[in-house]
Amino acid sequence: MLYVLYFSLVENGQLPDPAEWAVLDVVNYFKAVGFEEQANAFQDQEIDGKSLLLMTRNDVLTGLSLKLGPALKIYEYHVKPLQTQHLKNNTS
Amino acid sequence: MLYVLYFSLVENGQLPDPAEWAVLDVVNYFKAVGFEEQANAFQDQEIDGKSLLLMTRNDVLTGLSLKLGPALKIYEYHVKPLQTQHLKNNTS
Amino acid sequence: MLYVLYFSLVENGQLPDPAEWAVLDVVNYFKAVGFEEQANAFQDQEIDGKSLLLMTRNDVLTGLSLKLGPALKIYEYHVKPLQTQHLKNNTS
Amino acid sequence: MLYVLYFSLVENGQLPDPAEWAVLDVVNYFKAVGFEEQANAFQDQEIDGKSLLLMTRNDVLTGLSLKLGPALKIYEYHVKPLQTQHLKNNTS
Amino acid sequence: MLYVLYFSLVENGQLPDPAEWAVLDVVNYFKAVGFEEQANAFQDQEIDGKSLLLMTRNDVLTGLSLKLGPALKIYEYHVKPLQTQHLKNNTS
Numbered sequence: 210m211l212y213v214l215y216f217s218l219v220e221n222g223q224l225p226d227p228a229e230w231a232v233l234d235v236v237n238y239f240k241a242v243g244f245e246e247q248a249n250a251f252q253d254q255e256i257d258g259k260s261l262l263l264m265t266r267n268d269v270l271t272g273l274s275l276k277l278g279p280a281l282k283i284y285e286y287h288v289k290p291l292q293t294q295h296l297k298n299n300t301s
Numbered sequence: 302m303l304y305v306l307y308f309s310l311v312e313n314g315q316l317p318d319p320a321e322w323a324v325l326d327v328v329n330y331f332k333a334v335g336f337e338e339q340a341n342a343f344q345d346q347e348i349d350g351k352s353l354l355l356m357t358r359n360d361v362l363t364g365l366s367l368k369l370g371p372a373l374k375i376y377e378y379h380v381k382p383l384q385t386q387h388l389k390n391n392t393s
Numbered sequence: 394m395l396y397v398l399y400f401s402l403v404e405n406g407q408l409p410d411p412a413e414w415a416v417l418d419v420v421n422y423f424k425a426v427g428f429e430e431q432a433n434a435f436q437d438q439e440i441d442g443k444s445l446l447l448m449t450r451n452d453v454l455t456g457l458s459l460k461l462g463p464a465l466k467i468y469e470y471h472v473k474p475l476q477t478q479h480l481k482n483n484t485s
Numbered sequence: 486m487l488y489v490l491y492f493s494l495v496e497n498g499q500l501p502d503p504a505e506w507a508v509l510d511v512v513n514y515f516k517a518v519g520f521e522e523q524a525n526a527f528q529d530q531e532i533d534g535k536s537l538l539l540m541t542r543n544d545v546l547t548g549l550s551l552k553l554g555p556a557l558k559i560y561e562y563h564v565k566p567l568q569t570q571h572l573k574n575n576t577s
Numbered sequence: 578m579l580y581v582l583y584f585s586l587v588e589n590g591q592l593p594d595p596a597e598w599a600v601l602d603v604v605n606y607f608k609a610v611g612f613e614e615q616a617n618a619f620q621d622q623e624i625d626g627k628s629l630l631l632m633t634r635n636d637v638l639t640g641l642s643l644k645l646g647p648a649l650k651i652y653e654y655h656v657k658p659l660q661t662q663h664l665k666n667n668t669s
Contacts, residue, residue, distance in 0.1 A: 254370050256370040257370060260369070260373045263374070270544065277540075277544060277548040277549065278530050278536040281536040281540065281544070282536060282539070285539050347460045347463055349462060352461070352463075356461075360465070364461040438644045438646050439647055440645060443650065444645070444646040444649040444650060447650070448649065452645060456645040457645065546636065546640065553624060553628070553640040554600070554622050554625060557624075557632065558628060558631070
């Protein structure tokens, strides 16, 4: 089911630009990639895709009330790569 | 009505310098640009225009008790541009 | 009356070096320059002139439990200039 | 017994790469090196080896609710060297 | 009496290297130099000499639950000079 949620975000075989994600898309993304338990924190803090692209490492670690272990991975393996990819797609 | 509040700040087709804003002008500005729910935090923290021009990203994110999502946008799309504009108008 | 308190600090038409201020002098200084409500925080945190000269922007904003608006002004318009003046007077 | 726990991590006379440690391996490592009392904080925050390799000094000092004294040593004498060693082993 | 406590640390007319101090030596040092009230915070946080040598300004100001005024002086007039002296004695 997570699989389904995750790929409901995909258009033309590619993740749509996070800048277009609503808060619920952000939540579903983190559920789909294995952070079921942590995903709702993004809803609590009303983080949509535009906000996600503005988050620093410190924001993820201290602004979401997450346990430190998962927070470190969420930033390093997801938030940072999503931001890098977005930047790359928008500066050509 | 928000429209009216917002433009009550405008003089000669231009926003007056934030340095002249009272706390209530700051509150009305954020209500007018779509942060109805967050605007009162500026009143709680007694932020007038002069203080607004002194705020860093970190001050906005941690000093106003706002949810992280809206706080990120308030800084990036409003506080920062207002500061940049003020600086530009005052160094010619 | 504030006027009197303030100028009780003045010797020979000049503010004495903050390095010589007791905690109460610090409190009276901030009362005199318009921060009546915030002045007592300096007493609560036992800040004398020597400590005042060591404070960073972050210390003023987060270590005194002040509202953000007045704290921003207290640092920018008072603590910073007092430190700059002290430095200038002591490196000639 | 701590001795046993510690060396249960050793393969071929060498600590296995922390990137492979589960949360319990992290906990056992810190118990084995003398931080019996502090080790459980790593479990509370769900820190496995991958997360451990991502921790900064500030994360160790403020994100684990440890007393400052032991936290300073845990970072300086263990987390930092483990990260340096991992980096060295993975950039040849 | 503070005088006695303080000089009980002295060997051959010189303070022994803080790297050798136990938690109680740290506490006695701060009592002896006039921070009677603040000294116990070093015991609460289990700070021995090795940890003391690792403390940054921020650690002293935010990790010991001290009032800001005394904390600023403890760092500037004691922790920093002790670290500088230690460094000098150990890099010749």
